Amino acid sequence: MKATAIKQFTATMSGRVFRCKEGDALEADAKTIGQLEAIGLVTTKSVRKPKTTRKAADND
């Protein structure tokens, strides 16, 4: 299951370490994503990239 980090965080869920910055995509099992989503660190809804990020990506 995929999700997007809402804010910068470090987490250990079921022995796996997640280090994410805001906007990072992460993939894990549904339970782990559910736990991170429940405490407001990630969202499974599609996140619109910040304008600056999109512009930088377009230039790549």
Place this chain on the structure above:
Amino acid sequence: MINTSIGLIGVALQADKATAASAPEYVHGLTGGQVFKLDRTVESDDVSCGVRAGTDSHIESIVPGADFDTYGYADALPEYFYGAMGSIASAASSETGYYDHTITLGDLLPYFTVWGRIGGEYTKVAGCKVSELEMEFEGNSPLQFGVTMLGIAATMGLASIPGSIDPSCFDGYYIPTGGTFKIDTASGTPAVAPVTKGSLTLDNACSAIALAGQVTPGDIEEGKLTSSGSVTVKPDDLTLYKKMVTGSGSGTTPTGVMVYGSFEWTFTHSKDSKCALVVSATNVPFTADFPEVDPAGGAAEIEFSFDNIGVAEAAGSPVTITVTNKVEEYVS
């Protein structure tokens, strides 16, 4: 002489089971208990050998660990909660320089190395897991914690606790004073109530795995997490009791349908107003005795107790603990 007033404990998260930490990440004081414990089982050999007495004994097993009581020190506390629950997530708090650590149920428990000091004696136990973590509060007394750890490898006769970290005991601890205490016995949304005391025990039912030819454990394995405890209230009326028994504050007859309640305790810190500790649960199967008559009088107290908080969804956690402190993260 071993001066029992000189006690200290150090703890560090291990990278894995086999790799003991080299020095503590946190060092703090304690209010009692044992910084080093050996559950040593000695069995007498049942042999008849021509005399009316036994002959030998043998050591069946040795399980090292630590079993101590302490206050809630802001930096070390999330480490123990993480050890008891299994998952931790850290993110910047709304206050600059402070971080929120949210601890929830995880499938695996981490390993710790624990150093102890009593008088001039120093010890170390590696490969520890948190078997049981108890917390309790009453009135304005500092929040009390009891930590029981089981480990794999024990060492005595150390020259000191390695490293040069200042003990956390000089930086204050979590207290109920100025905190907020909420409970509801029939919903997941607790409300402020006249709570007098409370307790929570997180029991992982850890056991030491004995291997043939080895007296110390091959591993420490955790079982099912049981979250039990109580919230004691001096209520103005029987609403909380009626909600628990009937499902509604205006109910009149007991229901056979299980009614789940919730609680949320917010603690403050004795020296840092930006540090906080929040303990909450939203699927609590409360039970309580109807208050007793007392000819001497006084307000009735009702103790709402719970034996085993379950989860309402796959990603749920029986208890959620959020600690705000100055430590950025606990995962190395």
